[in-house]
Amino acid sequence: MDKVKVGRISYLNVLPIYYPLESGLIKNNFEFLYGPPAQLNKMMAEGLMHISSTSSIEYLRHSEQYKLLPDIAIGSRGPVQSVLMLSRKPVEELKGCKIIVSSQTHTSAALLHILLTEHIPVHPEYETGNATELLETGERPDAILTIGDEALNLRNHADYPYKFDLGEEWINWTGLPFIFGVWLVRRDAADKTQVKDAIRSLIKGKKWGQQNIERMSEITSEKSILSPKEMKSYFNGLVYDLGEKEVEGLKVFAKYLHKTGQISHIPELEFVNI
Template sequence: MTVRIGKIGYLNVLPIYHPIESGIIGHGFSIVSGPPSALNRLMDAGQLDISAASSIEYARHPEKYYLVPDIAIGSRGPVQSVLLLSRCPVEELHGQTIVVSAQTHTSAALLRVLLAEWQIEPTFVTGDATAMLSTGHRPQAILCIGDEALNLRFHPDYPVRTDLGEAWRNLTGLPFIFGVWIVQRTSFERNGPAIRQACAALLAAKCWGESNIAAMCALAAESSCLSQAEMCSYFDGLVYDLGPEEIAGMTLFYQRLAHNGFIDAVPALHFLP
């Protein structure tokens, strides 16, 4: 039975998936690409065996998943690709409308946590920021993630840029983990050896990508509006590990989510046995 693996369709995971898709790291699984929200739904429905997923997806259904050890996607400061773009200072957004991309779950939750900390209560609507801007519509603020954030981060109509990774680091002193790799528990029970082999390939690909990050920056720049130097700056701010400090940051995020009523309880972290 072929193992089905989900891939976030953003440049930030290129160092992990390029070695796999180019054949540098051998594998025998199938890859399904999509935005985080789509992969969350596929995992929740049991239609993928392993996937990159929003860290909040694990928090919502910890009984369904195992965490893959030693691999994540996050930042230890500015992340550059998760931005609140505003036409006014953030403290003036109380009662204003923020457009949130439908592609994100974790970033939207992080924004809610930060705004609660800052005692700001806006109204949230879901929408496509790029499409809105192309029609001339200018919402007061937009939350952008991934490649869209990289493309819109210097938009002249949005002079106030709040990097959510940087805001979290300033608030807590800890890294923020936007995405994790999770395994369906039922898939592991059915075919543990194949799942382990697939997870080993992901970890090997992560090691290869980190060791060849300059080449990954050059490759990513080919399909982006960013120069190679800008792309290297972007990748330099990313974290692909899930070590003690990253786990501490993720646990604190879950605690803040529970405190604000965004999840029912702080989940225990269960790694692939």
């Protein structure tokens, strides 16, 4: 094995994990493969990568193919700021209304469905679309679900005064963090020495990023409309660990995915041994 192939989603929220690895601050034997989540999921399924970050729902749907990396995730323990339903009316008034959902998200769309079925049962309709492009045409749907950089850019849109932060709603309802993304290793690569070394390097990268959030906030703000102070506030609301509370939150998510018919069974969570 020449290089360990690692899938890399190009969102700002994972920069604290990858920056020390991509910049050479932490030595590694990685070949990064960049792409949107759906493309990386496909490449992992086809065996073209060894490790990748992916949405938590992707793991819960295909756990037989993968093992979880320990102690690394992307989630929230309160307002997440970058997973928002923006609405023209209060959420309680969305019964039967149409919500435009970003095609880039599977976990967030599934979480919204759970929240608006089990937590605040308004049972709206959902339609996949590009919120930014739609708004640029002058259309103003009742509500839009946006994630990542798009959510950070649209969160103060004048025509959408009501913000429904999915991370905040989840913890208010369940008392647990919500895990949007996890890191996976293919089962057929999990025991390889180089892959285990790579996993340890990823965890080192995460810890470096957590210890250098000020620096990460300054670097990331250069690529965003947010100031360093706003970026720091954003990063401080995120979870990069996968400890007991985070694992419990992931299990509760799986329970509600099954209850709402979005997964066929509730899998056991299996971690790679490093």
